[in-house]
Amino acid sequence: MRGAFKTLLYLAAAAALAYPLTPFRDVYVLHVLVLIMVYMVLAMGLNILPGFCGLLDLGFVGFYGIGAYTAGLLTIHYNMSFWLIVPLAAVNGAFFGVMLGVPTLRLVGDYFAIVTFGFSELVVLFLTNEIWLTRGPLGVPGIAPVSIDATWLATLLGVDSRWRYAFRGEVPYFYLGLLMVILVYCGMRRLEDSRLGRAWLAIREDPMAAASCGVDLLAYKVIAFAVSAGIGAMAGAFFARWTLFISPDMFKFWESFLVLCMVVLGGLGNINGALVGAVILIALGELLRVALPRLGLPTETRFLAYGLIMVLIMRFRPGGIFTQVAETTMQSGLIKELRARLAARRTA
Amino acid sequence: MFEQQLVNGFTLGLIYALIAVGYTMVYGVIELINFAHGEIYMLGAFLTLSCISMGLPLPLAVLLAMLATAAIGVLLDVVAYRPLREAPRLAALITAIGMSIFLQNLAMIIWGSRPLPFPRQALPAFFAEPALRFSEVTVTWMQIVIYVTALALMVGLNLVITKTRTGTAMRALAQNRTAAALMGINVNRVISFTFALGSGMGAVAGVMVSMYYNTMYPTMGYLAGVKAFAAAVLGGIGSVPGAMLGGVALGIAETLGAGYISSPYRDGVAYAVMILVIIFRPSGFLGRSMVEKA
Numbered sequence: 001m002r003g004a005f006k007t008l009l010y011l012a013a014a015a016a017l018a019y020p021l022t023p024f025r026d027v028y029v030l031h032v033l034v035l036i037m038v039y040m041v042l043a044m045g046l047n048i049l050p051g052f053c054g055l056l057d058l059g060f061v062g063f064y065g066i067g068a069y070t071a072g073l074l075t076i077h078y079n080m081s082f083w084l085i086v087p088l089a090a091v092n093g094a095f096f097g098v099m100l101g102v103p104t105l106r107l108v109g110d111y112f113a114i115v116t117f118g119f120s121e122l123v124v125l126f127l128t129n130e131i132w133l134t135r136g137p138l139g140v141p142g143i144a145p146v147s148i149d150a151t152w153l154a155t156l157l158g159v160d161s162r163w164r165y166a167f168r169g170e171v172p173y174f175y176l177g178l179l180m181v182i183l184v185y186c187g188m189r190r191l192e193d194s195r196l197g198r199a200w201l202a203i204r205e206d207p208m209a210a211a212s213c214g215v216d217l218l219a220y221k222v223i224a225f226a227v228s229a230g231i232g233a234m235a236g237a238f239f240a241r242w243t244l245f246i247s248p249d250m251f252k253f254w255e256s257f258l259v260l261c262m263v264v265l266g267g268l269g270n271i272n273g274a275l276v277g278a279v280i281l282i283a284l285g286e287l288l289r290v291a292l293p294r295l296g297l298p299t300e301t302r303f304l305a306y307g308l309i310m311v312l313i314m315r316f317r318p319g320g321i322f323t324q325v326a327e328t329t330m331q332s333g334l335i336k337e338l339r340a341r342l343a344a345r346r347t348a
Numbered sequence: 349m350f351e352q353q354l355v356n357g358f359t360l361g362l363i364y365a366l367i368a369v370g371y372t373m374v375y376g377v378i379e380l381i382n383f384a385h386g387e388i389y390m391l392g393a394f395l396t397l398s399c400i401s402m403g404l405p406l407p408l409a410v411l412l413a414m415l416a417t418a419a420i421g422v423l424l425d426v427v428a429y430r431p432l433r434e435a436p437r438l439a440a441l442i443t444a445i446g447m448s449i450f451l452q453n454l455a456m457i458i459w460g461s462r463p464l465p466f467p468r469q470a471l472p473a474f475f476a477e478p479a480l481r482f483s484e485v486t487v488t489w490m491q492i493v494i495y496v497t498a499l500a501l502m503v504g505l506n507l508v509i510t511k512t513r514t515g516t517a518m519r520a521l522a523q524n525r526t527a528a529a530l531m532g533i534n535v536n537r538v539i540s541f542t543f544a545l546g547s548g549m550g551a552v553a554g555v556m557v558s559m560y561y562n563t564m565y566p567t568m569g570y571l572a573g574v575k576a577f578a579a580a581v582l583g584g585i586g587s588v589p590g591a592m593l594g595g596v597a598l599g600i601a602e603t604l605g606a607g608y609i610s611s612p613y614r615d616g617v618a619y620a621v622m623i624l625v626i627i628f629r630p631s632g633f634l635g636r637s638m639v640e641k642a
Binding site: 050054056058103104107109110111113114115117118119121122125128129253254257260264268297298300301303304306307308309310311314315318 | 379380381428431432435436437438439440441442443445446447448449450451452453454456457460461570574577578581610612613615616619620622623626627630
């Protein structure tokens with residue numbers, strides 16, 4: 001049964017992979033799929049804070065915005081390559097993460113949440129009002145799409161031609177997004193079972209016990225914040241070079257809420273859950289976008305459903321809808337053994 | 349000019365203070381940032397509008413809206429927060445955000461997403477006229493009404509908290525819930541009372557803002573809620589007089605900031621105040637420090 005399920009899963013993955021190359025492909029569907037991938041990366045990035053460290057971050061979209069604007073502005077002013085911009089945007093996001101994190105990560109609980117919220121609102125205000133830099137509410141249009149320039153390779157090989165491929169349409173972005181999701185996913189899986197990840201989980205379970213075991217709380221939290229911010233900024237850079245237009249109102253609080261909702265839906269601290277949460281909520285959003293006007297309601301009211309989902313999940317399934325999946329995510333033998341011993345002692 | 353800014357800031361500040369007491373009281377008794385409080389304030393404005401359009405006079409409409417929002421506040425607690433009382437704090441906080449968004453969108457479905465004007469015909473004609481005029485400063489009758497109502501409500505609230513049995517129970521709960529329960533206090537009833545009281549205050553603030561700016565819209569609770577929360581933090585979260593002081597201080601700071609520093613960053617004043625206070629003086633003006641530090 002499990003084997004058959006796995007085979008089915010692989011088949012589905014293969015079908016999804018091949019879909020953009022088949023003649024049945026549809027631009028709209030592809031667009032939604034790429035959007036899902038952006039949110040998958042965001043959800044995995046956010047998951048580090050409330051999921052691994054137990055810190056509620058309400059300002060995640062601030063880093064997403066910083067990444068997107070870093071990418072957008074570097075592209076239109078310096079025409080920099082996407083492959084250079086992504087690390088730069090991630091570093092810039094992480095830099096702001098550290099700047100915000102060092103003074104505020106001493107706070108816990110609600111206060112930390114509020115400070116991050118204030119930060120993301122300040123980011124939006126800055127993007128709206130510093131017109132000299134960001135063009136303000138008009139946004140930044142005309143960002144060049146991603147391109148791969150291999151002319152240097154051609155000259156190296158002595159071929160006299162321009163090997164340059166500019167991304168057009170959704171298909172190349174589909175694969176680029178997939179690459180990004182896979183990279184972040186693998187990184188997260190490795191992080192979760194690393195020394196760093198164990199320290200984070202220890203902080204989440206019991207900060208005092210963690211500190212007495214030699215975990216430097218502030219340092220590990222700042223690292224978590226920086227990594228999370230860097231991933232958010234990376235997703236922002238991709239987003240900017242994909243939609244080719246960014247404006248401040250794309251980075252409002254609701255986006256933070258939406259990403260948080262995905263993480264909560266999938267189960268806090270559950271990487272697979274974050275992916276599933278992104279798929280469900282973006283798909284739901286698209287469905288409601290079609291369904292709501294038919295009922296004579298504005299499309300913004302789809303947030304009604306999101307709010308309700310959040311409340312119901314917290315009430316009835318606080319571990320997310322996939323608690324079983326959450327338990328199988330952990331691969332570290334050490335932690336599994338410790339958990340088993342703890343469970344045995346509890347029942348005894 | 350400066351004096352006029354001061355007058356306008358004071359008006360705004362009193363309104364923030366009325367919302368802030370709701371945050372601070374709820375935080376005092378259950379240590380939860382009730383994110384949905386901003387939506388209660390918005391509902392106060394819209395429910396008043398609905399009552400007026402049914403032909404009720406303004407004072408009656410406001411009173412009914414207060415009662416209705418008090419009921420909504422209690423319902424919010426019973427349905428959403430009470431089941432999570434023993435759950436991790438994160439769960440309750442996420443629920444609060446969820447409820448906030450739910451209520452906001454519900455209002456959008458009921459009243460539409462476009463801003464509505466406050467029904468002028470329900471206001472007495474003299475409201476817009478200046479009541480006091482010193483050389484360059486004018487205070488309108490509407491501002492006077494706002495001052496009187498807000499101050500009366502706050503004095504009344506303070507009396508309720510300090511003089512009545514339920515108020516004493518509230519303060520006992522804020523100090524130690526278990527001990528309060530052991531003394532025979534019906535904890536859930538007192539919490540419901542706190543929600544009702546805070547929501548009623550918030551509703552009045554909503555009416556006054558929509559009257560003052562002559563507009564109301566379903567998302568109005570968001571920004572006002574954040575600012576009032578900043579005011580509560582500034583005054584010291586958990587302290588009712590602190591929330592009043594914090595509200596007035598924030599209102600004046602915001603108006604002066606907009607007038608003399610930079611008007612596009614008007615809303616930034618509240619965020620900056622909030623962040624700085626939380627980092628450097630988490631106990632605010634009058635509160636005891638509730639910020640746990642790791």
